[in-house]
Amino acid sequence: MEKNRELGSIVRRMAPADLGLYYPGGDQRCFWQGVLSHPAYRSALREIEEEGMRLSQESIPQVTYGLFALFERQGTRLEYERVYFERRRRMNTFALLSLLYPEREDYQIALHDILWAICDEFTWCLPAHVDASSSEKIRATIDLFSAETGFSLSEIRLLLGDMLPPLLRSRIADEVNERLFEPFLDHMHGWETATHNWAAVCAGSVGSAALLLMQDSERLTQILKRTESSMACYLEGFGADGACLEGLGYWNYGFGYFVYYADLLRKRSRGAIDWLREEKVSQIALFQQKCFLGGGAVANFSDSQPQAAVQTGLSHYLAGIYEVFESPPLSLSAGYREDHCSRWAPALRNLIWLDPGRTGKEWGAADYYLEDAQWLISRVASGHDRYGFAAKGGRNDEPHNHNDLGHFILYGAGEVWCSDLGSGEYTADYFGEGRYGYDCNGSQGHSVPVINGRGQSEGPDSEAIVLEVSIETEEDRLRLDLTKAYREPELLGLIRTMVWNKRGPQPELTVIDEYRFNRPPDSLLERIVTRIKPDIRVLDGEHAVVLRSGNGKSGLVIRYDEGRLTASVQARSYRDHYGKEALWYAIDFEPKQPEAFMTLAFEFRFI
Structure with missing residues (x-):
């Protein structure tokens, strides 16, 4: 990227953080009415609605100390994480249903309760990523999932707007500031110079949350200066061939959050900062179409699954930018329930970035x-x-x-x-x-x-x-x-x-x-x-x-x-x-x- 970028000046001239970042003309209601009536979204909506029915019959699961302490006691993660991710699934589901059906008060009440519960969590980090010797060390830590949570809450706060009570909107802003912005600005974090997915996900989420929430241009400039540096470190982990050595799953994850951040920054900066114009980025974007062997089977070297689905929203977004990017067949689209971590950012973009005109076809020889x-x-x-x-x-x-x-x-x-x-x-x-x-x-x-x-x-x-x-x-x-x-x-x-x-x-x-x-x-x-x-x-x-x-x-x-x-x-x-x-x-x-x-x-x- 250009080293002499006038970041402070760009920040002061930024476009507003409003619905125009997400919808044509900023017309949210028109967009979701179109989603409800278009057959291309039918399968995804059915899954979301079925999840809403299931979750409506269950109470919010509790993240207890006993579950949190299991990692330190016996080194296992899944017990705590299953509950943690189920809470995120609940947040995502009722947020999307509230956008789709703003007249449904029951969806909004369920959303308010889970947002409040997430704000109540002792930490947004996973036990495997913190030093559990003191609460002070934990609160100073930003990991993948605390950063994602802050980004998710910031985005939901913007999109739901007045559907959220003033107290809840205020609390979300306070919690994101306390758990993300303050510890980020207070000291350096090891992942800031990582050359793998941690840099993209953590920095991308912190930077995205700041772009959506932060009013102070000087403070926003300080954050973006650091997140921009982390994005450069992330790209250093790739060769000119664009291969993700961590595998397609981590391409979806790390590169996905890189793109989510780059998109928001490009729009708010009115195109002055555009990572997607970088040659290396364009090569990384093509990795997906190169690693499929046939059907859903992929070259799954490293910690990657042998069968993979694609994030259709991300794929259609990239296809709209890079002419040589091949849209995947719709049969490979990841379902709403497929992400066991229940990440909000790709779930939302699988809807708002879906292009019904791009049907895709199986990759050929x-x-x-x-x-x-x-x-x-x-x-x-x-x-x-x-x-x-x-x-x-x-x-x-x-x-x-x-x-x-x-x-x-x-x-x-x-x-x-x-x-x-x-x-x-x-x-x-x-x-x-x-x-x-x-x-x-x-x-x-x-x-x-x-x-x-x-x-x-x-x-x-x-x-x-x-x-x-x-x-x-x-x-x-x-x-x-x-x-x-x-x-x-x-x-x-x-x-x-x-x-x-x-x-x-x-x-x-x-x-x-x-x-x-x-x-x-x-x-x-x-x-x-x-x-x-x-x-x-x-x-x-x-x-x-x-x-x-x-x-x-x-x-x-x-x-x-x-x-x-x-x-x-x-x-x-x-x-x-x-x-x-x-x-x-x-x-x-x-x-x-x-x-x-x-x-x-x-x-x-x-x-």
């Missing part, structure tokens, strides 16, 4: 190499079916890092055959010393070798070196030197080559690993990760690993050299992001006679 991230992603269309392949190099010190250099994902005909397990249940240990003991984080839960019983190591020195990458009409190829990923003294070299052959009616994948040791290793496992139960059987006179879809209509065959390798299958489980036990299978190929120099090849064919 495409190949991408994201050079900075070292990700190769390919989609192949064959009739009505889609096939996808993704592989990565990179380093084992990335945001939400997994030890996964050389790992790959294989998708075809509606199934993910070779998987990335994604994110596990967030606990204290998950982000602590035990992180890589979790299968979803350590290399033992990825499709990479295990050498002498040990997997890859974490840290900046564990990096892949790209030896070759090519994308051609008939074949894609990625060749990686993975030697530095392992701390094995006997390992002199490990080269992995992945060849994605697109010539036939169905693509095929070949993975070739070349090993050099100073002496034969004690043990070596070539591991493939899948969520589909494998079967080792004889096909055409040779042993192979066969995976079949649930309906039996499609499958995958993994061919290997049975003269040199023994195949075995191990069922394992881990706790997924929502705290549920999730089953996965490790397909291991072990050399019958390890050698100092070995080349092992595996063929993956769809059936």
Whole structure:
């Protein structure tokens, strides 16, 4: 951004913080009447109304000390967070219903009560993000969710206007000032210089709340000076390829809040400050359309879910700015209930930014190499079916890092055959010393070798070196030197080559690993990760690993050299992001006679 920007002068000339920031001509009632009558909103409105019916029959859940203290006592988060997020769901639902049906007094009363209850919360932060040794330290902390809450309350206060009693409007302003603005201006926060989603979400929410609430231009200038700096730090976490190393879920989250802030700032500054004109920002915007493999399956490296939905409002907003941005198919739209964190900002914008004229279509065949991230992603269309392949190099010190250099994902005909397990249940240990003991984080839960019983190591020195990458009409190829990923003294070299052959009616994948040791290793496992139960059987006179879809209509065959390798299958489980036990299978190929120099090849064919 321009370093010599006259921020103070821009702030003094800002457009008013009013309904014109949200609706054409600032006509709120006309907009919501149009929503009620347009079929494009029908599904979303049904979900919101059903949630309203459910919540009307329940009381406001209480955030007790016992729930709050669980994280400190046993390191678990979900118990408190479920109640916390249910309160936000209640706020969002009755705020939207009050906008849709301003004549319904019952919706407004329910909204007033939950807003008052949220203002009563001891802290808006989550227990996992605070130092619980004193209330003073907690009140000085701004985390993702306290910042989001302040932004949400500020926006609801503006949009609901006189539907909120004067006392409630006054209290919201006081609480946001006390919990966000004062601690923000009082001292620096660690996330202000982060190069990942915390900078965008926290700074974007604080800056957005200030743009909506703050009347003092000098104080607003002080806040925006800091939030602008944080946004620059956030963008430093991206390479020129625009890849979000934290995965699509965190792209939706971090980049989403970056855009929400950028939109409000652009409008209030009358276009004088426009982050969306930045070249890097335009490349980040395109990440979404690059990481889908087919259907809802994505290249979910890092702490990301294997199946993803899109925020339609955000997507349509970006499509209106960037000509090359592809609107996603409506079948991938995230439902109102889908966000388990119940965030207000995307829920609102999925309605006010929805463009009924943009229907979108399934992303077609495409190949991408994201050079900075070292990700190769390919989609192949064959009739009505889609096939996808993704592989990565990179380093084992990335945001939400997994030890996964050389790992790959294989998708075809509606199934993910070779998987990335994604994110596990967030606990204290998950982000602590035990992180890589979790299968979803350590290399033992990825499709990479295990050498002498040990997997890859974490840290900046564990990096892949790209030896070759090519994308051609008939074949894609990625060749990686993975030697530095392992701390094995006997390992002199490990080269992995992945060849994605697109010539036939169905693509095929070949993975070739070349090993050099100073002496034969004690043990070596070539591991493939899948969520589909494998079967080792004889096909055409040779042993192979066969995976079949649930309906039996499609499958995958993994061919290997049975003269040199023994195949075995191990069922394992881990706790997924929502705290549920999730089953996965490790397909291991072990050399019958390890050698100092070995080349092992595996063929993956769809059936």
